[in-house]
Amino acid sequence: MSKELIKIALDEIARGTAEIIDMERIEKLVTEFYENGTTYKVKAGFDPTGADLHLGHTVLLQKLKIFQKHGGRVQLLIGDFTATIGDPTGKSETRKVLDRDTIMANAKTYQEQVFNVIDESKTEVVFNAQWLEALGAGGMVALTTTFSVARMLERDDFEKRYKSGQSISISEFLYPLLQGYDSVELKSDIELGGTDQKFNLLMGRHLQRAYGVGKEQAILMMPILEGLDGVQKMSKSLDNYIGITEEPKDIYAKTLSISDELMWRYYEILSEKSLEEIAKISDEVADGILHPKVVKENLALELVARFYNEESANMAKREFDNVFKSNKIPTDIAEFELESDIWICKALMDVGIEPSTSQARRDIKQGAVRIDQEKISDIKMNLQSGEYILQVGKRKFAKVKVK
Numbered sequence: 090m091s092k093e094l095i096k097i098a099l100d101e102i103a104r105g106t107a108e109i110i111d112m113e114r115i116e117k118l119v120t121e122f123y124e125n126g127t128t129y130k131v132k133a134g135f136d137p138t139g140a141d142l143h144l145g146h147t148v149l150l151q152k153l154k155i156f157q158k159h160g161g162r163v164q165l166l167i168g169d170f171t172a173t174i175g176d177p178t179g180k181s182e183t184r185k186v187l188d189r190d191t192i193m194a195n196a197k198t199y200q201e202q203v204f205n206v207i208d209e210s211k212t213e214v215v216f217n218a219q220w221l222e223a224l225g226a227g228g229m230v231a232l233t234t235t236f237s238v239a240r241m242l243e244r245d246d247f248e249k250r251y252k253s254g255q256s257i258s259i260s261e262f263l264y265p266l267l268q269g270y271d272s273v274e275l276k277s278d279i280e281l282g283g284t285d286q287k288f289n290l291l292m293g294r295h296l297q298r299a300y301g302v303g304k305e306q307a308i309l310m311m312p313i314l315e316g317l318d319g320v321q322k323m324s325k326s327l328d329n330y331i332g333i334t335e336e337p338k339d340i341y342a343k344t345l346s347i348s349d350e351l352m353w354r355y356y357e358i359l360s361e362k363s364l365e366e367i368a369k370i371s372d373e374v375a376d377g378i379l380h381p382k383v384v385k386e387n388l389a390l391e392l393v394a395r396f397y398n399e400e401s402a403n404m405a406k407r408e409f410d411n412v413f414k415s416n417k418i419p420t421d422i423a424e425f426e427l428e429s430d431i432w433i434c435k436a437l438m439d440v441g442i443e444p445s446t447s448q449a450r451r452d453i454k455q456g457a458v459r460i461d462q463e464k465i466s467d468i469k470m471n472l473q474s475g476e477y478i479l480q481v482g483k484r485k486f487a488k489v490k491v492k
Contacts, residue, residue: 091123098123098159102152102309105358107284110291111307118278118307122160131156132277132293132306134166134217134268135203137195142202143330144392145314145323148358149281150206152311156279163212164275165203167196170218171267174260202333205396220274221267232266235299236292241265244288265289269296272306279307286310314358317343319351337393338419341405342484344389349381352388360391418462418478424488431491433458433470437479440487449481457482 098119103109118129133149142150153163172192200214224232241262242251250257269292272280276297282290287310294305313322316329323330331343347355356367373379386406393402412419425440434449437458443449450468452458458465459480477489 091120094123095120101155102159104155104364105148105311106152106309107312108287108310109308110294110310111305114305114307115279115309118161119159126160128160128162129278130164130276131161131279131281132164132166132272132275133281134168134171134271135199136168136172137192137199138172141198141325141332141334143323143325143332144355144359145316145330147206147333148311148314149283150203151359151361152281152309154207157208157211161211161279163207164277165200165207165212165214166271166275167199167214167216168268168271169193169196169216170221171264174264174267205333215275217267217271217274221270224270229263232270232296233263235296236266238262265292266296269293272297273300273302276302276304277306278304279309281309281311283313284310285313312358315351315354317347319348331392333396337397337401337405338408339484340393340396341389341402341409344392345382345385345409347385349385352381352385356388360388361395362391413483418480419486422478422486422488424490426490426492427472429474429491430471433460433465433472434468436472436489436491437481440479440489442479442481442485442487452481 095116099116102115102119103112109115118127121127122129131153133153135146153161153165157163169192172195173189196216204212242248244265247257247261265288268289271277272293273296277293280290280293287308290308290310294308297305315321316323316327317331318327318329321327321329325332331340333340335343344355353367353371356362356370357364360367362370370379370384374381374384390399390402390406393405408419423440427436427439431439432446433453434443434446437443437449437452438446443452449458453465453468456464456466459478461478462480472489472491474491477491479487479489
């Protein structure tokens, strides 16, 4: 029986991964859990450089949840020290340094959000300032002797910046060393990260060996989740993300906006359905039994239910169908008061459904702006006293009372 459970566990662990280094060690750890009840340490680090988590972050969190199911004790590392440097991974220039108050506020928000996905009772939250500040100057110098500048410059993003004459600060060289030292301190058995983190993850193995920890962590890398555009990495700055604390109706609507092709990738990486279930759904779509839109709706329902509940998911679907299929107005529109004779473009910006007056102009010219469900084309229009429903596209609404 345990052999069958071990195989199921290893299949779930390997699902959707981009690369695993030392799968033999992972297999040994999982086997020891099922045969002897021995748990093991799984580390995942998050630098609290932003306040909210999106679906891209949950790719790692869901894999942590799988490890928890099969004997892993999660070490959720909040990089309150490393966030003051900023991970240089994939950056073409030195990151701005965050202040301590912002970092700690973000860290608190992270902790509140991650337990929507992983089991808090099987998680230890740790902050790396606890040991990195204690390293002191002597410890920091000793850490730098474990790795050469030449090897550091082999890293792709550093190499590109060095060859193009762009600045690389010494603190950025320290970042992968500090992240690796976290694994020394925590004596991690496995570390998870995205494919863009490979250099930093391998540093953990290197430093565990250099400091004589007695083990070398296995590494599991997850693919980078594409954003709603299906091209670039999901990112708040690119506005192609689905935040896990967004309103249910927004999570639902944004999920339905993805392409049919991207939908299957989201199913593989984000859904809790088995690969067999997903393959069956795919076959039914190919055979014309299921419409891709229904499959996408089911994914949207699953994601909303995960971060809220089934009732919220069903309400989000009803609201979406009400607005999009029946061309009706949502029931919970934000209300605003504005002064009379306000320029329409400024009104759209002031109520938050346009980012700028220039974007409002463009959207009006393209026929994307409606007042009381009627398209407008006059970019010079002013709103007089009265009540209006302003709309941009199919998802942005505001109720305005002009005094």
